Amino acid sequence: MDAAGLDTEGRDFASAREMWKEELGSEDCGGESNDACRAKRRDWYQKGIAYWQGVEASMDGVLGGYGHVNDTDVKGSEAFLKPLLLERFGTGSRRLAALDCGSGIGRVTKNLLLRHFNEVDLVEPVSHFLEAAREKLAPEDQKFSEHRAVNFYCVPLQEFMPQVGRYDVIWVQWCIGQLPDDDFLSFFKQAKVGLKPNGFFVVKENTARTGFVLDKEDNSITRSDSYFKELFKQCGLFLYRTKDQKGFPEELFPVKMYALVTDKPKSTNSGKGKSRRYKPGVIKS
Numbered sequence: 001m002d003a004a005g006l007d008t009e010g011r012d013f014a015s016a017r018e019m020w021k022e023e024l025g026s027e028d029c030g031g032e033s034n035d036a037c038r039a040k041r042r043d044w045y046q047k048g049i050a051y052w053q054g055v056e057a058s059m060d061g062v063l064g065g066y067g068h069v070n071d072t073d074v075k076g077s078e079a080f081l082k083p084l085l086l087e088r089f090g091t092g093s094r095r096l097a098a099l100d101c102g103s104g105i106g107r108v109t110k111n112l113l114l115r116h117f118n119e120v121d122l123v124e125p126v127s128h129f130l131e132a133a134r135e136k137l138a139p140e141d142q143k144f145s146e147h148r149a150v151n152f153y154c155v156p157l158q159e160f161m162p163q164v165g166r167y168d169v170i171w172v173q174w175c176i177g178q179l180p181d182d183d184f185l186s187f188f189k190q191a192k193v194g195l196k197p198n199g200f201f202v203v204k205e206n207t208a209r210t211g212f213v214l215d216k217e218d219n220s221i222t223r224s225d226s227y228f229k230e231l232f233k234q235c236g237l238f239l240y241r242t243k244d245q246k247g248f249p250e251e252l253f254p255v256k257m258y259a260l261v262t263d264k265p266k267s268t269n270s271g272k273g274k275s276r277r278y279k280p281g282v283i284k285s
């Protein structure tokens, strides 16, 4: 987090601390102690939401014109998720529940989560995305289906409080970059209470080669692998497994998947990735 970074308008920052200070106010704003800091944080989130409100509720919309990567993305996620489900929950008849964070139009829920979980809840702050998800995923005739989307929460992650002990997996894909570091930490600390015993998080996100890249268009930050790992540590989360997504177009940011648990694993296979060439990403967050 001490590494230097840049924004999409070509500005360099000596550290993330310097960038956050500028975006969110002075360091003694901790705990939002004054109106100026509160206003800056409100502006940060409003710009992000305004960006997504102007985006069409479609696969191409939520994937920044890269709707065609959906199949590769889902295959990569499935190959990561399936062995984890077996290891953590066995082959028993446990009914599984997942939470899809920053779900957009429900792409991940529809193509991945509903195949493995009996119940999936979605949390997404942009109402026209969530309505599109609801229309597609919760038709009347699915009410008694064995695999169904149940709750649709129209709330941003920084304000979301999960039901205690409801989820086996909390899936966070291409959305956590909307949250500044302090809200990132609060979100995961709170969301932990939503996990069942043996439950885990999956974070699937773009990664910067070093430091960070601040996107000035939608107010999101792409963090490096070491930046993510430092934040996970501060959240009290342990890295259980990590894997690089393969097969995406070269011009996109490298994408990594992280499985995170709340108790120290006995042995970890952190699957150290190769260092990757930095390319500016197109899929936001």
Ligand SMILES: C[S@@+](CC[C@H](N)C(=O)[O-])C[C@H]1O[C@@H](n2cnc3c(N)ncnc32)[C@H](O)[C@@H]1O
Pocket (backbone or CB within 6 Å): 045, 048, 049, 052, 062, 063, 101, 102, 103, 104, 105, 107, 108, 123, 124, 125, 126, 129, 155, 156, 157, 158, 173, 174, 175, 178, 179, 283, 284, 285
């Ligand atoms: C790149 S899209 C990804 C959508 C979905 N996760 C997927 O992979 O298809 C980013 C999503 O993050 C949502 N988002 C923006 N700000 C957010 C916030 N503060 N909390 C949660 N989600 C947010 C956007 O509305 C959008 O649906």
